[in-house]
Amino acid sequence: MKRTIVMTGGGSAGHVTVNLALIPHFSKDGWDIHYIGSYEGIERQLISRLDKVHYHAISTGKLRRYLDWNHLKDPFKVIKGCYQAYRLIRKIKPDVIFSKGGFVAVPVVVAGWLNKIPVIMHESDLTPGLANRISFPLAEKLCVTFPETVEQLASPKAVYVGAIVREEIMHGDREQGMRFSQMQRVKPIIMVMGGSLGASSINQAVRTHLHTLLQRYQIIHICGKGNLDPSHDAACYKQYEYVNEELADLLAITDIMISRAGSNSIFEFVSLHKPMLLIPLPKESSRGDQILNAESFAKAGYCEVLADNQLSGDLFVKTIDKLYDNRFTYIQEMKKYNADNNLNKLISIIKNHAKRK
Incomplete structure (x- = not known):
C-alpha cells in the first residue's frame, strides 16, 4: 500500500x-x-x-x-x-x-x-x-x-x-553562476543575503558603503521582495529580490557571505566552506535565537559577527576585509564539519x- x-x-x-x-x-x-x-x-x-x-x-x-x-x-x-x-x-x-x-x-x-x-x-x-x-x-x-x-x-x-543540508545546494555550477550574474572573475565575489524577506539594515549598510566595497569586490545582493534599488545599478553589483533555482550556482562562485544567522542557511554555508560575516537579528525584533546561532558559529571558528547596530561606521567594511584576508583560516575550520x-x-x-x- x-x-x-x-x-x-x-x-x-x-x-x-x-x-x-x-x-x-x-x-x-x-x-x-x-x-x-x-x-x-x-x-x-x-x-x-x-x-x-x-x-x-x-x-x-x-x-x-x-x-x-x-x-x-x-x-x-x-x-x-x-x-x-x-x-x-x-x-x-x-x-x-x-x-x-x-x-x-x-x-x-x-x-x-x-x-x-x-x-x-x-x-x-x-x-x-x-x-x-x-x-x-x-x-x-x-x-x-x-x-x-x-x-x-x-x-x-x-x-x-x-x-x-539540501543536496542540490552542494552541486552548483560555476560557469552557470557566472553567466546568470554576468560577473567577471576579476575581483572576489561577496554574496549578501538578508533572509527570504530581506533585511533593511543590511541592505542599507551595503549600499552606503557600496563605492568603497566595489573597489575590491563584486557583490551579489539578494535584498528581498520590494527592496531593489535601481539607483545603485553597477556592472559589479547585481541585485535580486529572491533567488531560487540559481542559488546553488551563485554560491559556487561566491568567496565570502554576508548574512543573517538563520540556522538552516548558515549550516549550508559551512558545508560549502563559505566564510561568513553574520549579522543576527537583534533582540528587539526577534527572540534572540540568531544571536545564539552566531555566537556558536563564531566559537567554532566559522565566521565573524557584527551586531545590527554596528553597521553604520567603518567597522562594517573593515570586518569584511578581515574576513576575506583570513578566509583560508575559516575554510580550514569548516572542513572539519561533516553533515x-x-x-x-x-x-x-x-x-x-x-x-x-
Missing part, C-alpha cells in the same frame, strides 16, 4: 528548506506527499512549483513582536486553520506528519494529534521557536540541530540529528514513527 506524508512549515524560507531536502527522498521511495501551508506565504512559492507535491492552503495567525490590531484577528485565524487542517488530514489519512515550524504548522500539528497521526518536528535553532514550543507536547519527536538543545529540553522526545548522514537520520526517524496501516 502506498504510504503518505503530510509536511508543513512556513513564514520564512528557513521553515521550508528542510522539507525541500526531504521531499526528493520520499518521492523517490514512492510516498504520496502533501504540504499544508498558508495562502500567501513563501512556502507556497517554494512548494507549489514541485510536480509531485500536493499543496493545501489554510488560514494561519502570526506572531508579532509589536503592537498591531491584527492581534485581535489572529486567534480566529488559528481556530479556522485548525478546522481546515483537521478536515484535510481526515481526508488525506497520512501515515505521518512532519512539521518544520512557523505558525502555519501549529494548526496542522493540533489536527494531526486530534486525528491520532504521529507528528515528527524539527528545530533548526539552538532554542526552540514559539510555534515548536506550543506543538512540542503533541509530537512524538522533536529533531534538533544543536546538541545543547537536547540538554535544554531534558525530554526523551528531543533527538539530536544535526544540521540538514553527510544527518538527513538519513531524520528520514529514518520519520519513517520509523509512521503508522502501519
Whole structure:
C-alpha cells in the first residue's frame, strides 16, 4: 500500500528548506506527499512549483513582536486553520506528519494529534521557536540541530540529528553562476543575503558603503521582495529580490557571505566552506535565537559577527576585509564539519514513527 506524508512549515524560507531536502527522498521511495501551508506565504512559492507535491492552503495567525490590531484577528485565524487542517488530514489519512515550524504548522500539528497521526518536528535553532514550543507536547519527536538543545529540553522526545543540508545546494555550477550574474572573475565575489524577506539594515549598510566595497569586490545582493534599488545599478553589483533555482550556482562562485544567522542557511554555508560575516537579528525584533546561532558559529571558528547596530561606521567594511584576508583560516575550520548522514537520520526517524496501516 502506498504510504503518505503530510509536511508543513512556513513564514520564512528557513521553515521550508528542510522539507525541500526531504521531499526528493520520499518521492523517490514512492510516498504520496502533501504540504499544508498558508495562502500567501513563501512556502507556497517554494512548494507549489514541485510536480509531485500536493499543496493545501489554510488560514494561519502570526506572531508579532509589536503592537498591531491584527492581534485581535489572529486567534480566529488559528481556530479556522485548525478546522481546515483537521478536515484535510481526515481526508488525506497520512501515515505521518512532519512539521518544520512557523505558525502555519501549529494548526496542522493540533489536527494531526486530534486525528491520532504521529507528528515528527524539527528545530533548526539552538532554542526552540514559539510555534515548536506550543506543538512540542503533541509530537512524538522533536529533531534538533544543536546538541545543547537536547540538554535544554531534558525530554526523551528531543533527538539530536544535526544540521540538514539540501543536496542540490552542494552541486552548483560555476560557469552557470557566472553567466546568470554576468560577473567577471576579476575581483572576489561577496554574496549578501538578508533572509527570504530581506533585511533593511543590511541592505542599507551595503549600499552606503557600496563605492568603497566595489573597489575590491563584486557583490551579489539578494535584498528581498520590494527592496531593489535601481539607483545603485553597477556592472559589479547585481541585485535580486529572491533567488531560487540559481542559488546553488551563485554560491559556487561566491568567496565570502554576508548574512543573517538563520540556522538552516548558515549550516549550508559551512558545508560549502563559505566564510561568513553574520549579522543576527537583534533582540528587539526577534527572540534572540540568531544571536545564539552566531555566537556558536563564531566559537567554532566559522565566521565573524557584527551586531545590527554596528553597521553604520567603518567597522562594517573593515570586518569584511578581515574576513576575506583570513578566509583560508575559516575554510580550514569548516572542513572539519561533516553533515553527510544527518538527513538519513531524520528520514529514518520519520519513517520509523509512521503508522502501519
